């Protein structure tokens with residue numbers, strides 16, 4: 675962080691963010707492993723990308739197997755956050771669950787998207803998808819928590835999620851993460867179902883780190899020793 679002529683601190687993200695770091699040492703949460711998505715994950719990814727209920731609120735088309743494999747191969751090639759609009763995808767791996775593609779490390783039950791929206795203003799975006807068989811178990815919250823940690827570690831000043839206003843599970847996840855509902859845009863998009871509303875949830879990196887410290891304090895509070 676440096677200081678500007680008018681005394682404000684100017685944001686500095688630690689860029690480029692290269693996924694090689696996560697190849698070498700994936701993020702391990704209590705139950706999950708998060709690592710860069712790979713072309714070989716395509717069968718696992720296809721198992722959720724081809725479900726209408728999964729893409730209902732995503733800006734994704736319903737993909738057949740071939741399109742899903744192409745999409746996963748494309749995302750696997752996107753390895754760096756360096757300029758505005760760059761995005762990378764992290765596979766959410768559940769160890770012990772057999773991969774549909776035959777890999778031995780576990781099944782890719784969903785993925786996370788991490789987008790550099792503005793390097794100059796230290797703004798990032800986050801997104802999440804889980805196979806329905808693995809929803810309702812707190813895996814998305816666990817994975818998203820690790821993603822917000824990554825974002826804060828990168829120096830993100832503000833972290834935002836863009837959610838369809840009817841996507842109750844994703845809105846609930848934003849609330850559980852402590853993100854703030856900042857805006858609702860009426861009819862800012864049109865799809866095959868008609869005009870849609872978009873909700874923006876966000877929090878600052880400092881707010882997120884504060885929440886993490888409070889949570890740690892709670893787990894080590896008197897009586898927990």
Ligand SMILES: CC(C)(COP(=O)(O)OP(=O)(O)OC[C@H]1O[C@@H](n2cnc3c(N)ncnc32)[C@H](O)[C@@H]1OP(=O)(O)O)[C@@H](O)C(=O)NCCC(=O)NCCS
Nearest residue numbers: 728731802803804809810811812813814815836837843844
């Ligand atoms: C959005 C999405 C990722 C949320 O997944 P989710 O599984 O509901 O989210 P969580 O991991 O936070 O799980 C929460 C639920 O697990 C329950 N749970 C069970 N065990 C838990 C545990 N150990 N820890 C935390 N929660 C647990 C919670 O009580 C909660 O249940 P509830 O919804 O009945 O209150 C999922 O609905 C999805 O993939 N949707 C399709 C794609 C999509 O729209 N993505 C978002 C685009 S913006």
